[in-house]
Amino acid sequence: MVALARKTLVYEWRRYLPASLAVAFSGMLLLVQLALVFGIFDSAAVYINASRGQIWVGYPGTQSIDLGRSIPRDAQMRLLMNPQVAQVEPFQWVNGDWRGSRQLGSVSVFVSGIDPAPDGLVFARAIPPALRARLEEPGAIIVDRADLPKLGIQVGQSGILNGQRVYLVGTTSGLRALGGVNIVTSLATAEQLNVGGDPRPAYYVARLRDPARAAVVAAQLDPHDRQRRYAVWSASTLAARTIHYWLFETGAGLGVVFMSLVVFLVGTVITSQTLMGAVAGSISEYATLNALGASHGALSRVVMEQAGWVGVAGLLGGGVLSAMVLLLAHSQDVPVGITVAGVTACAVLVMGITLFSGMLAVRTLRNADPARLLR
Amino acid sequence: MVEHVAIRGRGIGKSFTVGKVSTRVIDELSVDVASGELTLLSGPSGCGKSTLLAILSGLERPDAGSVEALGEQVWLLDRKALQRFRLHHIGFVFQGFNLFPALNSVEQVELPLSYLGLGAEETRRRAWAALDEVGLAHRRHMRPAELSGGEKQRVAIARALAKRPQLLFADEPTSALDSVSGQTVIDILHRAARVHGTMVLCASHDPRLIAHADRVLRMEDGRVLADEHHPHPPMGAHTTS
Numbered sequence: 283m284v285a286l287a288r289k290t291l292v293y294e295w296r297r298y299l300p301a302s303l304a305v306a307f308s309g310m311l312l313l314v315q316l317a318l319v320f321g322i323f324d325s326a327a328v329y330i331n332a333s334r335g336q337i338w339v340g341y342p343g344t345q346s347i348d349l350g351r352s353i354p355r356d357a358q359m360r361l362l363m364n365p366q367v368a369q370v371e372p373f374q375w376v377n378g379d380w381r382g383s384r385q386l387g388s389v390s391v392f393v394s395g396i397d398p399a400p401d402g403l404v405f406a407r408a409i410p411p412a413l414r415a416r417l418e419e420p421g422a423i424i425v426d427r428a429d430l431p432k433l434g435i436q437v438g439q440s441g442i443l444n445g446q447r448v449y450l451v452g453t454t455s456g457l458r459a460l461g462g463v464n465i466v467t468s469l470a471t472a473e474q475l476n477v478g479g480d481p482r483p484a485y486y487v488a489r490l491r492d493p494a495r496a497a498v499v500a501a502q503l504d505p506h507d508r509q510r511r512y513a514v515w516s517a518s519t520l521a522a523r524t525i526h527y528w529l530f531e532t533g534a535g536l537g538v539v540f541m542s543l544v545v546f547l548v549g550t551v552i553t554s555q556t557l558m559g560a561v562a563g564s565i566s567e568y569a570t571l572n573a574l575g576a577s578h579g580a581l582s583r584v585v586m587e588q589a590g591w592v593g594v595a596g597l598l599g600g601g602v603l604s605a606m607v608l609l610l611a612h613s614q615d616v617p618v619g620i621t622v623a624g625v626t627a628c629a630v631l632v633m634g635i636t637l638f639s640g641m642l643a644v645r646t647l648r649n650a651d652p653a654r655l656l657r
Numbered sequence: 658m659v660e661h662v663a664i665r666g667r668g669i670g671k672s673f674t675v676g677k678v679s680t681r682v683i684d685e686l687s688v689d690v691a692s693g694e695l696t697l698l699s700g701p702s703g704c705g706k707s708t709l710l711a712i713l714s715g716l717e718r719p720d721a722g723s724v725e726a727l728g729e730q731v732w733l734l735d736r737k738a739l740q741r742f743r744l745h746h747i748g749f750v751f752q753g754f755n756l757f758p759a760l761n762s763v764e765q766v767e768l769p770l771s772y773l774g775l776g777a778e779e780t781r782r783r784a785w786a787a788l789d790e791v792g793l794a795h796r797r798h799m800r801p802a803e804l805s806g807g808e809k810q811r812v813a814i815a816r817a818l819a820k821r822p823q824l825l826f827a828d829e830p831t832s833a834l835d836s837v838s839g840q841t842v843i844d845i846l847h848r849a850a851r852v853h854g855t856m857v858l859c860a861s862h863d864p865r866l867i868a869h870a871d872r873v874l875r876m877e878d879g880r881v882l883a884d885e886h887h888p889h890p891p892m893g894a895h896t897t898s
Contacts, residue, residue, distance in 0.1 A: 283777075284768045286757060293759030293800075570755040573716060574769040574820070575744020577737070655751050656711040656828050 287587035290564070297563070298592055301556035301639070305596025308549030309632040310603040312542060313620075316628060317608055319538055320619030323528045326460045327521040329394060332408040335371070335487035336496035337361070337503065338520045342513040346527040347520060348392065348460075350375050350484035353512040361488050366499045368491045371397045372483035373404050374472040378465065381442040382434035389432055391443070391463045395472020395483075403487045405466060408456045416451040417468040423448045424466040426457035428615040433463060444475045458617060460528065542631065549635040550642075553592065557643035561585055565650050573652035582644045589640025593633050600632060663824055663856035664690040664713055669722035671708055671879075682708045683719070684879040690858050692823065695850045697870035698860040705879040706860040707828055713858065714747060714826040715739050727823060744772060748817030748855075750846075752829035754809040756801040756816075762788055763797050766816045773820065787819035788812070791845050807838025814845055818853075825849060827859040831866060843869045 291298055324331065329347050330338065339361065341351040361370045374395030379388050396404040398417035405414075409424060416422055423443070425433060430453065435441050440449045443465065457464045473481060490499055496516040504514040515523070529535040561568070568581050611618045671683040682705045690696050690713070698706040711717035713724055715731045724731040727746055734742060756765050766784040775783070788794055791811040801809055810830060817825055827846060831839035847869055850857040859866065867873055868887075875883040 290759040566755045573749045653717040656707045
């Protein structure tokens with residue numbers, strides 16, 4: 283079988299380049315917007331994802347981790363009584379008001395009170411043990427280095443948080459918050475900063491002996507009671523709840539869908555026009571083949587195969603473009619999140635663009651009427 | 658003699674309507690075309706020769722009349738059956754060579770063969786033989802851009818011949834060619850009729866062709882005015898117009 287579709291693509295690549303570029307840029311736009319949205323909303327769940335525990339205990343019905351309320355201390359006992367649980371640690375959440383230099387005014391901040399022990403669970407992935415140990419000093423804080431300009435201080439300097447003086451002992455990365463600044467302190471410092479607030483922690487975090495059993499153990503530990511005063515989730519469930527809440531609370535989810543539609547439309551218009559032009563340019567050749575007995579179905583398959591290859595080339599190009607943009611974003615501390623499901627969804631959408639365009643181009647083949655060659 | 662008649666057209670009529678003006682292009686025309694001969698439809702442009710060619714070859718449906726090709730009533734076949742009939746029995750050569758720019762000569766010829774469901778080896782063998790027959794064995798791996806006009810037309814003829822059609826239709830095959838190339842093309846078409854017993858029906862206003870045709874049908878205003886047999890060894894043909 284003569285590989286007409288592929289040979290034509292290779293020989294007349296300039297003709298098909300716009301289609302492949304349209305597909306590549308569509309793919310990049312889809313993936314980058316998805317990565318940005320997931321990156322931004324991932325930071326809403328940074329407390330969970332940067333920590334090592336598999337079980338989170340918090341106020342029943344909490345939709346997003348930043349909406350936590352204090353829970354009774356006996357939850358900790360209940361956790362420790364379960365033989366699956368290896369370690370339990372409180373996590374304190376305090377809303378704060380930061381005053382750095384006079385020019386910057388006040389900044390709304392989220393204070394996370396964590397256990398500064400070297401084997402502490404919360405933020406274990408974001409704060410190395412040596413830095414973590416420095417939180418033992420009263421009034422010591424750690425922030426993301428990207429937040430320094432907002433707070434207006436450098437490491438070693440101090441600022442006023444909820445009316446009390448605190449000292450920046452170090453910075454790290456991967457702690458950026460959504461709609462404010464994350465400030466990490468020890469539980470003791472957080473207690474002092476929690477002026478007039480409920481002294482009980484908002485969450486307990488537990489590490490299991492077998493991390494794979496998180497969902498099962500969470501179900502076992504949850505009181506399942508209408509009057510329960512706390513609820514138990516696996517870390518991934520709470521993270522998903524949080525991201526879901528932000529996606530829809532902010533309307534960003536709808537934005538993603540809308541943008542995807544626009545990208546799909548633009549990609550399809552450019553790709554189909556290019557393919558139609560290519561078919562129209564070879565219409566006499568297709569008509570001759572039809573005169574010689576090749577069916578319209580066979581000719582349509584040639585066009586669809588071309589669309590498929592344009593899509594594959596576009597996917598590869600889009601993949602390279604996306605990787606470059608996302609690496610650039612990452613190097614600039616712009617939060618980006620890529621999931622296999624996200625990449626797959628983008629790839630499917632992009633192939634959808636090309637195949638839909640191919641179908642539109644196939645309609646141009648109706649002009650391949652061999653009788654016209656004799657007029 | 659009757660067994661040599663490949664195509665029998667009876668009472669063929671065709672009009673084209675542009676806006677409100679309807680033009681009668683073919684008028685009550687009946688014609689038989691024989692196998693093993695090069696038959697030439699000649700006449701001024703607009704005389705209806707290309708339209709007649711399209712109707713006899715199963716590309717353009719007539720308003721009236723019938724076409725029997727190889728014993729089959731062509732215009733009673735549905736679209737798919739007609740396509741299949743063309744695939745198995747009919748070859749075409751057009752004025753524009755209509756070669757795919759991306760394919761070399763062998764691939765141009767192999768392409769329609771691939772729809773016949775022949776094996777890869779048989780396809781290749783037939784393609785090489787057809788190119789050999791038109792004297793282009795040495796141009797096998799060249800693309801259209803590297804070939805002259807005459808060579809392109811010879812590739813197009815090889816593409817039509819490789820299917821081994823019983824019926825070969827050619828529309829102005831020499832009009833775009835210089836005299837030497839045109840002569841070569843005529844010789845190839847003539848040889849195809851003689852050697853393979855193919856019916857070759859050629860529409861052309863090129864006067865050079867007349868001397869080489871076994872039979873010339875002179876057309877004007879949608880009718881056959883004259884039916885001339887040339888002193889080549891005849892194999893039988895009639896018009897009943």
